[in-house]
Every structure is written in C-alpha cells, then in structure tokens.
Amino acid sequence: MNDASLILVTRPVQLAADRPAEQDGFVVADPHSSQLRVLDLGATRGDGIFETVSVTGGHAHALEPHLARFAYSAKLLDLPQPDLDVWRNAVAAAIANHPPVPEMFVKLVLTRGIEGGDIPTAWVYGEQSGDFSAARTEGIRVVTLDRGYRHDVAKTSPWLLQGAKTLSYAVNRSAIREAKRRGADDVVFVSSDGFLLEGPSSTLVLRNGNRIRTPKTDQGILAGTTQASAFEFFEAEGFETSFEMIALEELAAADAAWLLSSVRQAAPVRSADGLDLAVDADLTGRLNDHLLSSPN
Amino acid sequence: MNDASLILVTRPVQLAADRPAEQDGFVVADPHSSQLRVLDLGATRGDGIFETVSVTGGHAHALEPHLARFAYSAKLLDLPQPDLDVWRNAVAAAIANHPPVPEMFVKLVLTRGIEGGDIPTAWVYGEQSGDFSAARTEGIRVVTLDRGYRHDVAKTSPWLLQGAKTLSYAVNRSAIREAKRRGADDVVFVSSDGFLLEGPSSTLVLRNGNRIRTPKTDQGILAGTTQASAFEFFEAEGFETSFEMIALEELAAADAAWLLSSVRQAAPVRSADGLDLAVDADLTGRLNDHLLSSPN
Numbered sequence: 198m199n200d201a202s203l204i205l206v207t208r209p210v211q212l213a214a215d216r217p218a219e220q221d222g223f224v225v226a227d228p229h230s231s232q233l234r235v236l237d238l239g240a241t242r243g244d245g246i247f248e249t250v251s252v253t254g255g256h257a258h259a260l261e262p263h264l265a266r267f268a269y270s271a272k273l274l275d276l277p278q279p280d281l282d283v284w285r286n287a288v289a290a291a292i293a294n295h296p297p298v299p300e301m302f303v304k305l306v307l308t309r310g311i312e313g314g315d316i317p318t319a320w321v322y323g324e325q326s327g328d329f330s331a332a333r334t335e336g337i338r339v340v341t342l343d344r345g346y347r348h349d350v351a352k353t354s355p356w357l358l359q360g361a362k363t364l365s366y367a368v369n370r371s372a373i374r375e376a377k378r379r380g381a382d383d384v385v386f387v388s389s390d391g392f393l394l395e396g397p398s399s400t401l402v403l404r405n406g407n408r409i410r411t412p413k414t415d416q417g418i419l420a421g422t423t424q425a426s427a428f429e430f431f432e433a434e435g436f437e438t439s440f441e442m443i444a445l446e447e448l449a450a451a452d453a454a455w456l457l458s459s460v461r462q463a464a465p466v467r468s469a470d471g472l473d474l475a476v477d478a479d480l481t482g483r484l485n486d487h488l489l490s491s492p493n
Numbered sequence: 494m495n496d497a498s499l500i501l502v503t504r505p506v507q508l509a510a511d512r513p514a515e516q517d518g519f520v521v522a523d524p525h526s527s528q529l530r531v532l533d534l535g536a537t538r539g540d541g542i543f544e545t546v547s548v549t550g551g552h553a554h555a556l557e558p559h560l561a562r563f564a565y566s567a568k569l570l571d572l573p574q575p576d577l578d579v580w581r582n583a584v585a586a587a588i589a590n591h592p593p594v595p596e597m598f599v600k601l602v603l604t605r606g607i608e609g610g611d612i613p614t615a616w617v618y619g620e621q622s623g624d625f626s627a628a629r630t631e632g633i634r635v636v637t638l639d640r641g642y643r644h645d646v647a648k649t650s651p652w653l654l655q656g657a658k659t660l661s662y663a664v665n666r667s668a669i670r671e672a673k674r675r676g677a678d679d680v681v682f683v684s685s686d687g688f689l690l691e692g693p694s695s696t697l698v699l700r701n702g703n704r705i706r707t708p709k710t711d712q713g714i715l716a717g718t719t720q721a722s723a724f725e726f727f728e729a730e731g732f733e734t735s736f737e738m739i740a741l742e743e744l745a746a747a748d749a750a751w752l753l754s755s756v757r758q759a760a761p762v763r764s765a766d767g768l769d770l771a772v773d774a775d776l777t778g779r780l781n782d783h784l785l786s787s788p789n
Contacts, residue, residue: 203531233529233536235499235616240529241602242662243539274663275670306537309666320531343650346641347685354639356671358664365661366538367570368654370605374571375652389643389685 199324202294203228204287206307206319222283225294228322237318239308243365245318246270248305250288251326251423251459253489257288257303258459259422266362266420267305273361277317279307284321291323300326300489302460308364329461333485336467336476337456338381339396341445342372348388348442351417359417369397383456385448385469392416393443399456399464400424403443404436404477406452413440423457423488430487434480453477455484462488495620498590499524500583502603502615518579521590524618533614535604539661541614542566544601546584547622547719547755549785553584553599554755555718562658562716563601569657573613575603580617587619596622596785598756604660625757629781632763632772633752634677635692637741638668644684644738647713655713665693679752681744681765688712689739695752695760696720699739700732700773702748709736719753719784726783730776749773751780758784 203226226232238244248263248270264281271279284305291303301323308318351359358365372384385401386394393412395401400421402411409431414420428438448454454466454474463484465476499522522528534540544559544566560577567575580601587599597619604614647655654661668680681697682690689708691697696717698707705727710716724734744750750762750770759780761772 228531231527231529232531233527233533235524235528235602235618237529237536238666240533240536240604241543241600241660242666243660244663244666247537274667304537306531308536322531342652345643345646345650345653345655350641354641356638356664356667357641358667359641361663363663364537364539365663367540367657367659367661368652370534370538370540371570371652371654 200296201228202291202323203232204291204294204321205232206283206287206321221286222280223287223290223321225290232320233318234311236311237308238310238312239306239318239364241312243363243367244274245306245308245364246274246276246362247307247364248362249459250303250305251462252292252301252303252323253299255292255297257292258488258491259426260285260288262422262425263305266422267307270361270363271307273355273358274363276307276309279319287321291321295323298325302326306364326460329464332382332461332464333481334478336465337383338468339383339385339456339466340376340379340381340470341385341387341448342375343389344386344394345389346417347390348392348416351415357417360414360419362419366397372397381468383464385456387445388416391445393445393448394418396456396458399458399461402427402455402457403447403451404453407436409436409438410441410443412443416442421457423459423462426488426491427457427463427484429491430484449474453480455481496592497524498587498619499528500587500590500617501528502579502583502617517582518576519583519586519617521586528616529614530607532607533604534606534608535602535614535660537608539659539663540570541602541604541660542570542572542658543603543660544658545755546599546601547758548588548597548599548619549595551588551593553588554784554787555722556581556584558718558721559601562718563603566657566659567603569651569654570659572603572605575615583617587617591619594621598622602660622756625760628678628757628760629777630774632761633679634764635679635681635752635762636672636675636677636766637681637683637744638671639685640682640690641685642713643686644688644712647711653713656710656715658715662693668693677764679760681752683741684712687741689741689744690714692752692754695754695757698723698751698753699743699747700749703732705732705734706737706739708739712738717753719755719758722784722787723753723759723780725787726780745770749776751777
C-alpha cells in the first residue's frame with residue numbers, strides 16, 4: 198500500500214465564539230482504515246466539494262486560490278463556509294505527516310455529512326503523485342465532447358452547480374471512458390452551442406501566435422488555479438493573455454494547446470479529434486518548470 | 494439513533510466459476526460504525542449507482558424492476574454487472590435484520606471502489622421510512638426548473654449518463670433547495686427545449702380526463718418503478734395510459750398531477766409554479782393503497 202496521510206478536519210464550519218481557540222480543528226487519522234459511514238451524503242449523493250493541491254518540495258502550490266475556490270464552491274452548494282485557517286493548517290499537517298517525496302498532492306473534501314445530521318464531514322488526504330512525465334513532454338490526445346449545456350447555463354440555471362467543484366463527478370469520469378473508447382487520453386467539453394469549455398479536471402489554454410487564450414469562466418466552468426499560474430509565466434514571456442468565448446473550431450486551428458491541472462500540470466495537446474497539433478517542447482518544458490517551482 | 498440494518502455485499506460482481514456456491518456473498522455490518530474509506534470513488538467522485546426499494550409488511554415492492562434498473566445503470570456506467578441473486582438475498586437480509594415497522598426502505602449502492610483497485614464497493618442499507626402522510630394526502634407544491642439538457646441528450650451524448658441512477662446527485666439536491674427558496678416542496682425538471690421530464694427523485698404523471706400520461710423515458714429520464722405499478726392501478730380503473738413527449742405548459746393545464754417515488758409513493762401536486770392544481774383525494778388515496786399493498 199502507498200504511503201499516505203489523512204487529516205480529519207473536525208471544525209469545517211466557522212468557529213463559534215465560545216469554542217476554545219487553542220483547538221487545532223483537526224486530528225490525524227489512519228488512511229488505510231475506514232472513516233466514513235455509508236450514510237454520508239458525500240457517498241450517497243455526491244453532495245460535497247473538493248480541491249486538489251499540488252505539493253513539490255513540501256510547498257503547496259496556489260494554496261490560497263484553491264482555498265478561495267473551495268469557499269466559492271461551498272457557497273454555490275449552500276454548505277457552511279469553511280474555516281480557511283483550519284484547512285490551511287490541515288493541509289500543512291497532511292504534508293508534514295507524509296514521507297518526503299518529489300511530488301505529492303493533497304486533496305481537500307467537504308461533504309454535507311450524514312443526512313439529517315447538519316454536521317459536514319471534512320478531510321484532507323495526501324499521497325505521492327503518479328508519474329506524468331510522458332503526458333507533460335509527449336503530450337495527450339483529446340476528443341471534444343458535448344457537455345449538453347448552453348454556454349450561459351450558470352447564469353440561467355444556477356441550481357445546476359456549473360462552476361462548482363462538486364463530488365458529483367460521475368459524468369466527468371464517464372467522459373474520460375468515452376475518450377479512451379475513441380483512442381484518446383482526455384476530453385475537452387464543448388457547450389451545446391459550440392463553445393470550448395474545459396476538461397473534466399483541467400483548464401484549456403490555446404496559443405495563436407503571440408496570443409494565449411482560455412475560455413471565459415462565466416460559461417459554467419472552473420477558474421483554473423494552474424491556468425492562473427501559467428498566465429503569469431506567459432505574460433513574463435511576452436505573450437498577450439485573455440479570457441474569451443472560443444468556438445469549437447478554434448481548437449484544431451490553434452498553434453498549440455494545453456490542458457492544465459494541479460497534479461499533471463501542463464499537458465500539451467498533441468491531437469484533437471484525431472487531428473495533429475504541434476507540441477512546442479521547449480515552451481512546454483519551461484512552462485512546467487515554472488508550474489513546479491512557482492511560489493504561488 | 495434510529496434502528497437500521499446494513500449488509501455489506503462482498504460479491505457485487507458475477508460469481509467466478511471456481512468460487513464456492515455456498516457463500517452468501519454478503520456480511521451483516523454495524524450501521525453506526527464507519528465502513529467506507531475516504532478513497533472510495535463513491536465518496537470522492539459520486540461514481541456509482543443506487544436504488545431505493547420500499548418495504549411494507551416485510552415485502553419489498555417492485556424489487557425485480559429495481560434490480561433490472563440497477564443492472565441497467567451499472568451498464569451505463571461501465572460497472573461490473575451486479576450478481577442479482579446476491580443483491581436479492583442481501584435485500585432480504587436487510588429486511589430480516591431490521592425490527593418490524595409498517596414502512597421501511599432498503600437502499601442498494603454499488604460504487605467503483607477505491608481508485609485503481611478495480612473492486613467495487615457494495616452495500617444494502619435498511620431504515621424505517623419517514624412519515625409522508627401529509628404529502629400523500631394534502632399534496633405538494635412544485636416548481637419547474639430547467640435541467641439544462643435538450644430532451645434528446647441521452648441519445649446524442651450518452652457520456653452524460655442521463656437515465657442512469659448515479660450517486661452524483663448534487664444537482665438533484667441543489668434543485669430541491671432552489672424549490673424551497675421559491676416556497677415549494679419539490680421540482681419538476683424541464684428539458685432546455687421545453688419538455689416535462691421528471692422530479693429529482695420521482696416520476697411525473699398527469700391526468701387529463703380519462704388519459705394518464707408520463708414523459709417518455711427516452712428523454713434521459715429514469716423508467717419509474719412506482720409509475721409502472723401506478724399504471725397497473727390506473728388501467729384497472731379504466732384509464733388510458735401512455736408515455737409521451739409533454740410540453741411544459743401541459744402541467745398547469747392538467748386535471749391532476751402526481752410525483753411518484755418508491756418511499757413517498759404518490760404525492761399529488763397541489764400547485765405548480767404557484768398555480769393551484771386540483772387534488773383528487775379519493776383517487777389519490779386508492780392509488781396509494783394500491784402502491785402500499787401491491788405484490789409488485
């Protein structure tokens with residue numbers, strides 16, 4: 198069994214004024230035993246939220262943007278606002294409780310708890326990351342799949358939770374299986390009205406000449422934490438960056454494309470729906486060096 | 494804490510030929526302890542399926558249709574086909590292990606298990622049902638909410654898993670919260686192109702004169718097990734029944750409407766988007782008597 202670290206967060210909600218301040222708000226748990234009841238709404242309804250943070254050399258990347266997005270997801274799901282000081286400390290404890298490794302990830306999860314119980318369940322889990330060197334250098338093959346929603350669905354139908362990072366990810370995993378059936382590695386979702394959106398667990402970034410673009414986040418997609426760090430890199434390199442509505446057809450027409458995510462980092466797209474895209478090995482290598490060493 | 498019964502299904506996949514036939518395929522567990530690991534894909538990705546079966550007088554209603562739908566959901570999610578003999582026996586054990594009560598429910602759950610482990614997690618949980626007498630007699634207020642998908646999305650985009658009963662129900666629960674914010678009790682989802690679909694955990698049935706209609710199930714909605722039993726009742730009463738595409742506007746224009754589900758049974762709709770609908774107390778009462786006593 199892999200090494201792993203598990204922190205059960207015992208104070209996922211805001212501190213009541215009468216709670217003693219010296220409590221850390223979490224306990225260290227055994228990652229290889231059972232911790233959840235079958236009645237937990239995380240397990241029975243996918244009713245909760247998560248974030249995955251990349252850690253290199255003991256440093257959690259983009260932790261504050263991840264925590265901010267975690268709090269935003271909690272708001273969209275009407276969950277209690279997480280006490281970010283407790284979560285920050287729990288992430289540090291998950292890192293400290295794991296044997297040192299070059300790359301690990303820490304996952305933060307908050308569920309609505311046992312049905313009727315009104316007490317969220319919360320944990321932080323740490324584990325060594327897989328080896329993504331092939332995806333980072335040779336690139337990935339993607340297929341575009343219809344997500345079924347119009348690009349403006351987050352505005353018209355907020356109850357659909359588009360833009361929240363929820364535990365209800367069965368469709369995201371189903372889409373990956375569909376990609377494998379089509380001989381590809383990953384997916385770029387497209388709105389029902391033809392706009393590029395995001396991957397099931399990644400952000401799309403396109404390069405056309407000196408322009409770097411990512412789909413506008415008001416289309417029911419997540420604001421990418423890795424994409425934000427990548428934009429810093431591209432801007433320092435002299436590229437122009439922007440958030441735009443991007444039509445499906447522009448993927449195959451791009452000079453280069455990447456899917457960005459916290460653990461795999463920048464994976465260059467080497468084919469889209471069977472059409473080859475150029476992989477810029479030098480630019481991608483420097484981008485990944487930036488992402489893996491960035492203080493953000 | 495409520496009485497409850499929990500059966501951990503240890504053989505959720507088809508029996509290998511060399512496995513001894515005398516194994517029951519399940520063990521009785523303590524429902525009040527922890528059984529799941531935080532790495533279970535049911536808890537981290539809502540990646541699994543479920544069914545909820547109503548039990549009165551020790552009899553599991555519509556068990557075979559529930560098991561058939563469970564197997565269908567497994568297929569849509571590329572999960573191993575459940576060994577229905579084992580599940581049938583586990584349901585019987587959950588009933589036998591629960592103190593006798595007038596109405597209880599049994600929930601069947603199959604998750605994809607621990608990531609990378611390739612062994613599904615499976616359980617059957619039994620508990621006394623809540624008191625739904627007010628919903629069954631006085632009725633419920635519903636609002637219609639856009640589900641965001643076209644009516645034909647299950648055909649065009651099967652990776653969206655519409656028509657599968659998955660654990661990724663965060664949107665269904667979010668929709669219920671939206672209904673409460675609007676002063677209602679429940680939801681009728683509508684396709685983005687204006688057709689009535691289903692409730693977050695129920696089937697819609699409309700009456701117009703002698704005609705009883707429910708939305709066609711090829712619109713990415715579940716085939717209702719309680720609706721099937723209700724149609725037997727209506728046909729015996731001399732009504733004509735059919736599955737149809739039904740426009741949003743027809744809900745308010747119906748002579749009567751019900752949301753049907755396994756545990757609450759038939760809840761008459763007393764208002765839709767704030768417009769009153771007539772509740773036929775006599776017909777609804779006889780329908781619920783049928784559903785609660787039916788051998789199916």
